[in-house]
Amino acid sequence: MNYQDPELRQALAAEYVLGTLQGRARKRFERLAEQDARLRQIISNWEQKLGSLSEGIAPVDVPEHIWSSLQKRLGFTTTKQSETGVIGSIWNSLMLWRSLTTVVTIALMFAAYLNLFAPKLVVNQYIAVLQTEQQQASWLIKSDLQNKRMIVHIVNEQTIPIGKAFELWMIKEGDKPISLGLISPNQPQNLPLSDELLAKIKQASVMAVSIEPAGGSPTGQPTGPVPYTGKVTQL
Amino acid sequence: MTSDQLSLQTLLAASARKDEQAFAKLYSLASANLYAVALRILKKEAMAQDALQEAFVQIWHRAVDFHSDKGSPMAWMATIVRYRSLDILRKQKRLVNVAGIDLEQVDTELGPLGKLLESDMAHELWRCLQELNDKQRNAILLAFYEGLTHDELAERTTTALGTIKSWIRRGLQSVKGCLER
Numbered sequence: 001m002n003y004q005d006p007e008l009r010q011a012l013a014a015e016y017v018l019g020t021l022q023g024r025a026r027k028r029f030e031r032l033a034e035q036d037a038r039l040r041q042i043i044s045n046w047e048q049k050l051g052s053l054s055e056g057i058a059p060v061d062v063p064e065h066i067w068s069s070l071q072k073r074l075g076f077t078t079t080k081q082s083e084t085g086v087i088g089s090i091w092n093s094l095m096l097w098r099s100l101t102t103v104v105t106i107a108l109m110f111a112a113y114l115n116l117f118a119p120k121l122v123v124n125q126y127i128a129v130l131q132t133e134q135q136q137a138s139w140l141i142k143s144d145l146q147n148k149r150m151i152v153h154i155v156n157e158q159t160i161p162i163g164k165a166f167e168l169w170m171i172k173e174g175d176k177p178i179s180l181g182l183i184s185p186n187q188p189q190n191l192p193l194s195d196e197l198l199a200k201i202k203q204a205s206v207m208a209v210s211i212e213p214a215g216g217s218p219t220g221q222p223t224g225p226v227p228y229t230g231k232v233t234q235l
Numbered sequence: 236m237t238s239d240q241l242s243l244q245t246l247l248a249a250s251a252r253k254d255e256q257a258f259a260k261l262y263s264l265a266s267a268n269l270y271a272v273a274l275r276i277l278k279k280e281a282m283a284q285d286a287l288q289e290a291f292v293q294i295w296h297r298a299v300d301f302h303s304d305k306g307s308p309m310a311w312m313a314t315i316v317r318y319r320s321l322d323i324l325r326k327q328k329r330l331v332n333v334a335g336i337d338l339e340q341v342d343t344e345l346g347p348l349g350k351l352l353e354s355d356m357a358h359e360l361w362r363c364l365q366e367l368n369d370k371q372r373n374a375i376l377l378a379f380y381e382g383l384t385h386d387e388l389a390e391r392t393t394t395a396l397g398t399i400k401s402w403i404r405r406g407l408q409s410v411k412g413c414l415e416r
Binding site for chain 1: 255259262263264266267268269270271272274275284287288291292295305306307309310311313314316317321325354356357360361375376378379380382384385403404407408410411414
């Protein structure tokens with residue numbers, strides 16, 4: 001084969017990227033590309049073109065342990081994110097990734113729905129819709145300051161490994177998270193709020209749920225992954 | 236470029252400087268998409284997880300090679316995942332699910348994907364793929380998404396091998412021509 005023929009180079013590069021160039025031909029082509037910068041450029045062009053098709057695939061959750069073993073394999077020093085790391089990443093992920101308008105819309109829709117059944121006009125409520133990174137809503141947290149209650153609605157039931165618990169946190173920007181206790185993955189809850197916590201909720205801008213040992217965080221700060229976050233909105 | 240792509244690009248650049256936190260975030264943002272890519276080709280979770288891990292090891296070491304002129308960061312990472320998946324796939328004696336495929340019907344399965352595409356390149360490519368006839372387009376999409384070889388495509392669509400090869404070759408040529416117009 002004449003590997004200098006421009007048409008053949010294009011055709012081989014395209015099928016290399018597609019994956020239909022295989023076996024010995026694929027290996028031979030890889031060796032050829034190692035010596036040939038212009039051929040690598042042609043391959044790279046096809047990778048950009050065809051690679052973009054991967055954007056269209058619906059995401060699938062990856063089991064937790066994959067990240068731990070990847071970290072070990074890469075020799076990362078931090079097996080756990082530091083305290084500021086956790087808070088920092090909550091903030092960053094919120095700022096970068098949450099479409100806040102979506103959160104607020106969902107929250108307002110829920111609030112409207114709930115208020116239909118409320119006996120009187122409800123004021124002084126703070127709500128947060130907790131979502132996964134894929135923007136799937138999991139819980140709606142409603143803090144009713146008038147009645148000093150926190151109501152946890154289940155939007156989508158979650159599952160949690162045996163021996164683990166979901167812990168709810170509120171966060172004021174720049175401060176450490178404050179625990180609001182453990183919440184159920186699948187049962188609605190109606191919990192009392194102390195005056196102290198009530199005062200803090202008013203200042204919190206974010207709520208988050210971390211995965212902790214059964215019984216809750218041993219340190220009083222999030223120690224496990226934080227898969228769910230949501231912005232606090234006043235109604 | 237969307238904000239998602241920009242952030243991935245920033246995180247890749249930080250990973251190139253060996254910023255472990257940035258890499259952790261890159262993983263948390265991209266792994267579910269990339270896992271889906273591997274799973275689609277390999278079908279088995281354990282194998283797809285191996286491919287994903289190996290790909291992320293490469294992404295960590297090769298992040299320095301990524302530049303925005305190499306297309307979208309997701310396309311770049313997905314290419315790494317696809318190559319790892321294809322390697323693993325080809326090493327297996329694949330027990331092919333021999334259910335036949337009607338190449339004129341596949342579209343219903345792959346069609347909606349077009350709506351999820353993010354980058355300009357993906358939209359352009361999708362537009363150009365629509366210009367192909369159904370059989371050409373679907374042969375290419377099945378090779379891309381499911382990792383099927385010429386032989387497997389021929390067998391599963393009861394089409395002559397030579398015909399499959401020419402559909403794919405000409406299809407890719409037309410796509411290139413269309414993208415350059």
